[in-house]
Each structure stands twice: as C-alpha cells, then as structure tokens.
Ligand code: NAD
C-alpha cells in the first residue's frame with residue numbers, strides 16, 4: 001500500500017533526491033524544509049504540479065507547525081533529513097548545528113511521540129521514524145583498522161559530527177524509553193546531482209569546468225568511502241519498509257578513496273567528457289592548501305548488515321555514479337547559476353579566498 005511520508009530537509013541534496021525516488025514509487029510526500037542556503041526549490045522543479053508532493057517552508061524546531069502537520073497529514077513515516085551538514089561551516093560557526101541537529105531533532109521527536117501515541121493500534125505498530133545520520137559519528141580510523149560496524153563506539157571529532165551523534169542518541173533513547181519506532185542510518189559520503197558545491201565532489205567538478213584551482217586540504221591522503229545518492233535513497237526506502245525499530249543500519253559504497261584519488265578520477269572523467277576544454281588536463285588545476293582543523297583521516301563503512309538482513313546493495317560504481325554526476329552539472333547551468341549567489345561567493349571567499357581573489361585558494365597554499 002502507498003504511504004504518506006513526512007520528509008524533513010526535502011529541498012536539500014539527499015532530501016530532494018529521496019523525495020523524487022519516493023514519488024516514483026507513488027508514495028505521497030509532505031516536505032518540510034526551512035530553505036537555508038543549502039535548501040533550494042529548484043531541487044524540486046521536477047515535481048512542480050504534482051498534487052502528491054506538498055512543500056511547506058518551515059523549521060523542525062517549530063513544534064506547533066510540526067504538530068499541526070502530523071495531525072493534519074497523518075503520515076505513516078517521518079524521515080528526518082533536515083540538518084546543517086557541512087563540517088567546515090561547523091568549524092566556522094557551530095551554533096546552527098546545535099540548534100537544528102540537536103534541538104531540532106529533539107522537538108521533532110517530541111511531536112512525533114505525541115502523534116504516534118494518538119494513532120490507532122495497527123497504525124501505531126506500522127509507523128516509523130527514520131533518523132538519517134552519518135559515518136562521521138564514529139570518528140576517525142587508522143589505515144589498517146576494520147571499517148565501522150553498527151556497534152562501533154561513537155567518537156565524533158567535529159562540531160558537525162558531535163551534533164549528529166547527539167541527535168542519534170536522542171533517536172535511540174526515544175525508542176528505548178518511550179517505544180517510538182525509531183531507526184537510525186549512518187551513511188558514508190554521498191555524491192550526485194543537486195549537491196551544494198561546498199562539498200568535495202561538486203566543488204571540484206564546478207571549479208574544474210571553470211578552470212579554477214582545485215583546493216586539496218593537507219596531503220590529500222584522507223580517505224572517504226563514496227556512495228551515489230540514489231543508492232543511499234534506495235537504502236533509506238528499504239530501512240523504512242523492512243528495518244527493525246530501535247536498530248541502526250550502516251550504509252556505504254565499499255569504495256574507499258583518498259581525496260587525491262577522488263579528485264584525479266574526477267579530472268580524468270572531465271578530460272574525457274569535455275575533451276575540447278582549454279583546461280585539459282584538469283588535474284593541472286590541483287592545489288594543496290592548509291588542512292582542515294581536526295580533519296578525520298579515514299572513514300570506512302561495513303555495510304554487511306543492511307545487505308544480509310534487508311537485501312540492499314549499491315547499484316552504481318564510483319565511475320558510473322561520478323559520470324552521471326558530472327553530466328548533471330554540465331546539463332544544469334541554470335541550477336549552478338542560481339546557487340552562485342552572494343552568500344555562496346561570500347562563503348568561498350571566507351573559506352578559500354581570505355578576501356582576495358575567489359579564484360585563488362589562499363588557505364596558506366603549500
Ligand atoms: P543539505 O545541507 O544538502 O540539506 C539539508 C536540508 O535541511 C536543506 O534543504 C535545509 O534547508 C534543511 N534544513 C536545515 N535546517 C532546517 C530546519 N531547522 N528545519 C527544516 N529544514 C532545515 O544536506 P544533505 O547532504 O542532503 O544531508 C541530509 C542529511 O543526511 C543530514 O542529516 C546529513 O547529516 C546526512 N548525511 C549526509 C551525507 C552526505 O554526504 N551529504 C552523508 C551521510 C549522511
């Protein structure tokens with residue numbers, strides 16, 4: 001049977017892709033998003049005129065609004081993707097991370113608890129609250145250490161991952177204390193269409209297309225595990241459908257790469273996809289800049305549990321997913337233009353430009 005799902009943060013990167021995937025499955029979507037710099041209605045353009053996608057601009061901390069939405073729309077599931085999500089911004093200014101990721105999740109859980117209690121027994125039994133989290137809550141791995149499993153201890157190192165860890169603990173506690181059927185997923189680094197170009201993959205793709213420097217932090221040997229966003233969305237769907245309340249599922253691409261490998265691979269794909277560009281070979285744009293403070297060395301996710309218990313596995317390879325991603329950025333100049341607002345330029349200058357020239361990373365170039 002089709003479901004009604006309240007998605008928070010559905011105008012962001014993963015949220016907008018998740019909402020599109022769920023509409024393709026004919027689930028009805030109530031999309032609550034405050035539209036921060038990372039939220040963008042253009043991300044939802046493909047759903048214009050769709051009566052089964054309802055967008056509401058609002059804050060997950062607004063309990064009155066959330067309560068009204070739950071009562072009025074009667075969702076079968078809530079998927080919480082609303083968050084502040086960029087590590088560098090959390091280092092620059094942690095406050096909004098505490099507000100949205102911790103306080104916001106708490107308010108949402110409180111309203112969901114009230115709503116869930118009011119449901120008739122059968123619907124209460126079937127209701128799910130999925131809290132979407134990150135592998136970063138587990139901290140940093142040594143080069144030979146085994147990948148994170150669901151029972152790995154939490155050891156967050158940035159204000160971002162600390163705020164996500166706190167919200168995970170709240171979601172867990174609401175199951176154990178109140179019985180609210182919460183589930184938690186911890187996923188590795190995503191890439192794909194509509195990702196805001198402050199994150200590694202889109203930043204490098206757009207800078208390379210424009211012939212701007214590609215700023216690699218530190219020695220470029222930090223390792224991340226990469227997953228194409230649609231594979232993540234499919235995993236979230238699977239957890240809502242088949243996951244066991246109170247449980248955690250790790251999601252990853254089994255695709256560990258150093259940042260230097262990732263950026264070189266992107267450059268090679270760009271050389272092939274836009275061979276007439278005057279910036280070929282794009283890897284000549286790589287520049288090493290000062291490292292991020294507290295930069296986690298390695299993340300790796302062991303996703304055997306979701307594979308064995310729920311039957312999920314990633315469909316895209318790194319190459320096929322990155323190819324689709326680059327093609328999307330090449331095909332959507334209007335989207336790219338729209339996000340390059342004053343606020344984006346301001347961030348790029350603060351983070352990379354030291355008020356000089358946004359084309360030249362100045363973070364103490366080595
Ligand atoms: P994003 O920054 O692209 O989107 C977040 C969305 O949340 C935006 O649309 C924003 O407007 C909205 N939002 C922020 N504060 C809000 C509030 N108070 N009320 C309502 N809406 C609010 O982030 P993303 O990359 O799509 O990540 C979504 C979730 O997935 C986050 O919880 C993140 O921690 C998690 N995650 C992301 C990745 C990744 O690689 N991007 C990997 C693992 C987990």
Ligand code: TYD
Pocket residue numbers: 086087088189198199200201203215216217222223224259292
């Ligand atoms: P990011 O996309 O910010 O994700 P996260 O920090 O959440 O993993 O960064 C991915 C990796 O790329 C991380 O090791 C930091 C590095 N990085 C750079 O080297 N240069 C950049 O300009 C950015 C944004 C990230």
